[in-house]
Amino acid sequence: MMRISGRSRSSHPPPASAGTDASGGVILYLNDITVSFDGFRALNALSLELQVGELRCIIGPNGAGKTTMMDVITGKTRPDSGSAWFGRSVDLLGLTEPEIAQAGIGRKFQKPTVFEQHTVFENLELAMAGDKSVWKALFARISAARLEQIEQVLERIGLSGHRFDRAGALSHGQKQWLEIGMLLMQDPQLLLVDEPVAGMTPQEIERTAELLTSLAGKHSVVVVEHDMEFVRSIARTVTVLHEGSVLAQGGIDDVQGNPKVIEVYLGV
Amino acid sequence: MSESVVGNSAVVAGNGGGLRKAIRADRGGTVLLGVLLAIALLVPALNLLVPADSVLHMSGYAVTLLGKYMTYAMLAMAVDLVWGYCGILSLGHGAFFALGGYAIGMYLMREIGSRGVYGNPLLPDFMVFLNWTELPWFWHGFNSFPFALSMVFLVPGALALVFGFLAFRSRVSGVYLSIITQALTYALMLAFFRNDMGFGGNNGFTDFKDVLGFNLQSPGTRMVLFLLTAAALGGSYSLCRYIIDSRAGRVIQAVRDAESRARFLGYRVESYKLWMFVLSALLAGLAGALYVTQIGIINPSEFSPTNSIEIVIWVAIGGRGTLYGAVVGAFLVNYAKTYFTAALPSMWLYALGALFVIVTLFLPNGVVGLLGARFGKYRLATAK
Numbered sequence: 082m083m084r085i086s087g088r089s090r091s092s093h094p095p096p097a098s099a100g101t102d103a104s105g106g107v108i109l110y111l112n113d114i115t116v117s118f119d120g121f122r123a124l125n126a127l128s129l130e131l132q133v134g135e136l137r138c139i140i141g142p143n144g145a146g147k148t149t150m151m152d153v154i155t156g157k158t159r160p161d162s163g164s165a166w167f168g169r170s171v172d173l174l175g176l177t178e179p180e181i182a183q184a185g186i187g188r189k190f191q192k193p194t195v196f197e198q199h200t201v202f203e204n205l206e207l208a209m210a211g212d213k214s215v216w217k218a219l220f221a222r223i224s225a226a227r228l229e230q231i232e233q234v235l236e237r238i239g240l241s242g243h244r245f246d247r248a249g250a251l252s253h254g255q256k257q258w259l260e261i262g263m264l265l266m267q268d269p270q271l272l273l274v275d276e277p278v279a280g281m282t283p284q285e286i287e288r289t290a291e292l293l294t295s296l297a298g299k300h301s302v303v304v305v306e307h308d309m310e311f312v313r314s315i316a317r318t319v320t321v322l323h324e325g326s327v328l329a330q331g332g333i334d335d336v337q338g339n340p341k342v343i344e345v346y347l348g349v
Numbered sequence: 350m351s352e353s354v355v356g357n358s359a360v361v362a363g364n365g366g367g368l369r370k371a372i373r374a375d376r377g378g379t380v381l382l383g384v385l386l387a388i389a390l391l392v393p394a395l396n397l398l399v400p401a402d403s404v405l406h407m408s409g410y411a412v413t414l415l416g417k418y419m420t421y422a423m424l425a426m427a428v429d430l431v432w433g434y435c436g437i438l439s440l441g442h443g444a445f446f447a448l449g450g451y452a453i454g455m456y457l458m459r460e461i462g463s464r465g466v467y468g469n470p471l472l473p474d475f476m477v478f479l480n481w482t483e484l485p486w487f488w489h490g491f492n493s494f495p496f497a498l499s500m501v502f503l504v505p506g507a508l509a510l511v512f513g514f515l516a517f518r519s520r521v522s523g524v525y526l527s528i529i530t531q532a533l534t535y536a537l538m539l540a541f542f543r544n545d546m547g548f549g550g551n552n553g554f555t556d557f558k559d560v561l562g563f564n565l566q567s568p569g570t571r572m573v574l575f576l577l578t579a580a581a582l583g584g585s586y587s588l589c590r591y592i593i594d595s596r597a598g599r600v601i602q603a604v605r606d607a608e609s610r611a612r613f614l615g616y617r618v619e620s621y622k623l624w625m626f627v628l629s630a631l632l633a634g635l636a637g638a639l640y641v642t643q644i645g646i647i648n649p650s651e652f653s654p655t656n657s658i659e660i661v662i663w664v665a666i667g668g669r670g671t672l673y674g675a676v677v678g679a680f681l682v683n684y685a686k687t688y689f690t691a692a693l694p695s696m697w698l699y700a701l702g703a704l705f706v707i708v709t710l711f712l713p714n715g716v717v718g719l720l721g722a723r724f725g726k727y728r729l730a731t732a733k
Contacts, residue, residue, distance in 0.1 A: 155613060182615035194610040196603040206596070207603055213616045215624050218597035267614060 100185045100270055101168030108133045108271050108301040109154070114163030116149055116325075123149040124160065125325035131271070136297035138312045139305045140336075141322035142345060147305045148191065150322070151273050155188050156181045167271065183213070187269035191276045193256035197249030201240050201259055204248050205231045208263035231266070238262040238292065254285035261292060272302045278311050290314045309337075321345070377673040377717060378590055382583055388415070389579045393572050409568055416575045416643045418683050419582045423636035425663045425675035426582075427629040430589050432661065433670030434598065435625050436605035437522070440657045441530030442633050444537050445505035447651035449634030450641035451541075451548060452504050455488060456497030457557040457565075457642070464558055474556070475549045485547045494561055501638040502631050509630030510623070517619040517626075522608075531654050538652030553648025560642060571643070578639045582676070585632050589672050592628075601625055662701065666708045668715025677717055 101108075109131035116124040124146045131137055139147055152158035153165060156178040165173040171184050182188075196204050209227060211217075223231075235241045238258040243251065248259060257277055264272050277293065278286045286308070294315050296302055306312050312319060312333065319336045321329045329339045336342055372379045392415065395407035424446050431437040463470040467477040472484060490496040512533060516526055544550035563570040592598050604611045604618050612618050641647045650656075659682075667678020682701070689697040712719055 157609075178609075178612045179615045179617045182613050188613045190610070194607050196606050196610065198602060198606050199599060203599055207599055207611075208614050210615075213600075213614075215597055215617075215620055218600055219592065219595050221596040263614065 102170040103133045103168040103270060105169050106133055107131065108135075108168055109303070110164075110166040111150070111154070112164045112166075114150075114153055114160045114165060116146075116153060116158060116160045122325050124153065126163070127322075127326050129320065129327065131301055131303065133270075133301055134298045136294065136302045136304070136315060136317060138316035138319045139303060139322060140307070140309070140312060140319060141328070144324075145322040146325040147322055148275065149325075151188060151275060151303075151305065154181075154273060155186060179213070182267070182269075185268075185270040187264035187267045187272050189257075189260050189264055189272070189274045189277065191279065193253065193260050195248040195251075195256050195259050195263070197247065199248055200245050201235070201248055201251070202231065202244040204259055205234055205262055205266050208266040210266065210268045234262045234265050237265065237295075239288065254281050254289075257281065257285075257289065258292065261289075265296075270301060272296065272300050274302060274304045276306055277304065278306065278308055286311055287314075374594075375590060377671060377721070378586060381586060381673040381676055385579050385583045389576055392575065397568060397572060409571060412571060412575050413643055414687065416571075416578050417640060418680050419578045420636045420640040420643070421660075421663070421683055422676040422679040423578075423582050423585055423639075424633050425660055425667065425679040426585060426589060426672055427632035427636065428660050429664045429669060429672055429675035430592075430632070431626055431629045432664060433672075433675075434593060434605065435601045435622055437622060437626060438524075438527045438661065439530045439626075439629075440527045440654065440661060441532075441534035442629070442660055443654075443657035444530075444534035444652055445509060445630040445633035446637035446640070447534075447537070447541075447647065447649075448505045448508065449501045449637030450647040450651060451554070451637075452491075452500040452634070453497055453638035454554040454557075454641050454647040455491040455500075455548075456494060457560060458554050459488075459492040460560065461556065461558050465556070473549070473554075475544075475552065476547075479544060487547065498638075501634050505630040505634030505637075506627055509627045513623045513626040517622045520619075531657065534652050534657050535654050538649050538654075541649035541652060549648070551649060553646060554641075555646040555648075557642075557645055565642070565645065574639070574643050578643070581635060581639060585635075586672060586676070589632075592625075593672070597621070659701075662705050664715075666704060666715055668712075668717035668721075671715075671717055671721075674715050674717040678715060681716065 107130055109129070111127060111129040114124050114127045115122065123144075127146065127150065129150075139150070141147055149158060153160050154167075154173060156173065156176055159174065167173050167181075167184060167186060173181060173186075176184065196207065199207070206223065206227075209230070211221075232241075235244055238261060240251075240255060240259060240262065243255065248256065251259060261274070261277070264274075274293065278289050281289065290311060293302060293304060304312075304315065316333055318331065319333050320327055321336055321339075321342050323345045328345060329336050329342050331339075392407060392412060395405055396409065396412050399406045424442065427445075428439060428442050431439055458473045461473065465474040465477075467474055469477045472481060476484070491500070512530075516529060521529065540546055541548050541553075542551050548554075557565055559565050560570065560574075563573075565571070593602075600611065600616055601621050604616070604621055608618055637647075637651075660679075663678040663682045664675045665678070666682055667676065668674025682704070685700065685704070686697060689700050693700075708715060714721065
């Protein structure tokens with residue numbers, strides 16, 4: 082089963098913020114993952130590989146297993162069988178959600194999830210990478226370098242003018258960006274982004290596309306999306322999921338011309 | 350982290366006098382601490398210095414009553430810490446309060462010595478009455494004040510630690526958690542009602558004589574206890590405020606508002622909840638100890654589930670999620686209770702219910718929310 086070499090270390094949790102050794106060029110490696118809910122196979126022997134710095138779009142009809150796949154990667158759902166590795170050194174199946182987050186995987190939810198009672202600034206501060214234990218947090222202070230980092234992220238997500246606004250008062254699109262900004266503060270090696278443009282205006286979609294493309298390279302990004310227009314504007318490689326496993330994979334045009342994909346999407 | 354210290358988010362808004370900024374950022378708390386200080390200065394003067402026949406004289410009864418309200422205020426603050434800021438609606442905090450009270454009560458019972466009704470130098474009266482011949486093992490050590498004082502914290506703290514560990518690890522939350530906390534305090538009440546538990550059955554402990562050799566009936570001792578309570582209330586407020594204003598405080602509020610987001614950011618949500626819950630239980634235990642020392646009685650009815658629900662009502666009426674609101678609520682409701690139970694005893698529960706309904710409908714942020722609406726809005730709005 083193990084295709085990546087030099088991976089003898091078993092499921093010891095990594096130290097906080099350790100990141101993973103991605104020198105093999107593969108940042109995420111899912112092999113033969115199966116998840117069943119009451120007999121329903123949400124994921125069916127799913128295998129997937131993601132290269133370092135890649136921006137990958139995952140598409141597929143409802144119930145194809147896109148969100149379940151994210152749940153497996155982030156530790157929310159445990160698969161019945163299969164293996165999931167983050168780089169060479171981190172076995173995802175042995176870790177809890179906070180441990181996976183600390184190891185360097187950030188996740189954006191489908192519904193924008195920010196801390197509504199906190200200000201934009203505080204949201205970013207809370208997302209900041211670092212020791213997240215209770216004791217440290219009691220005496221934590223922000224350093225000048227961290228302030229600078231927050232400023233940069235505010236700039237990048239276009240919310241500099243809103244730093245003291247309550248996150249709950251932001252528009253839908255701004256919340257989505259704030260959540261992406263929180264992922265940036267976390268400085269993960271791998272970003273999982275679930276439906277980032279749902280409910281956005283065309284202008285907002287355009288800005289989001291720019292934002293996500295600018296992230297690829299430094300981070301590896303997985304985007305789950307329904308909006309084909311949007312997928313076309315950002316993706317180099319597209320993976321189509323269907324009934325819990327990979328149906329097709331390749332460039333957007335190849336995939337859209339694939340008869341199996343057309344059948345699944347249009348029911349021909 | 351070896352980063353240079355620049356302060357937290359408020360610092361972005363600019364520099365200014367530290368104290369002035371703190372006062373501006375926490376107006377309610379400043380008022381509270383100011384009032385406590387004024388009480389700590391005025392009450393001893395009015396009670397001990399002003400002659401008893403003067404209109405300005407404050408009776409010993411009033412001092413004890415005020416002291417009792419302050420212990421309730423501490424208890425309410427403990428509940429607000431977990432309910433208002435962590436979103437954990439505990440309907441069993443009366444249990445921690447009562448356990449703290451029982452712990453100090455055991456010491457006070459041992460202090461009675463041979464001055465009890467039966468004059469037994471070794472055993473408290475209720476044990477003599479039950480024909481026990483020796484002290485149960487868990488009573489050993491309680492003749493030492495430091496030991497009893499540590500138990501005031503250890504017993505409620507340990508219970509909260511074990512209970513919280515199990516509940517939060519299993520991700521029990523919301524109404525389920527509330528129901529379990531009710532069951533917890535109810536179970537403890539039934540246990541403490543039993544005579545063979547060794548805690549005085551339904552009579553509990555009373556007839557205390559002195560504490561650390563000081564007569565509990567003397568005005569001086571009572572005043573010292575009163576001042577200690579005021580200091581404990583002010584101290585707990587400052588501690589809670591520090592925590593809430595720290596990053597840890599922002600984390601627990603984040604957990605309250607979007608738990609899974611916090612988890613995916615790498616926070617161990619369970620440990621944050623657990624330590625806040627334990628701290629809250631410690632404060633409740635201390636409040637219980639101060640209560641019993643001043644009121645002079647502790648019995649299993651303190652574990653009654655309705656007591657714990659009442660605490661939540663104090664917090665809701667005062668204003669949840671403000672800390673000082675809990676204090677205001679505890680004072681208001683308990684003053685009303687003292688008044689109504691004397692003037693119109695049959696009306697009290699109706700009045701409490703009506704108060705709760707009115708506040709829930711018309712004052713979602715409680716009494717302090719009503720006052721706050723006139724002054725500052727969001728704290729950062731003022732910091733800006």
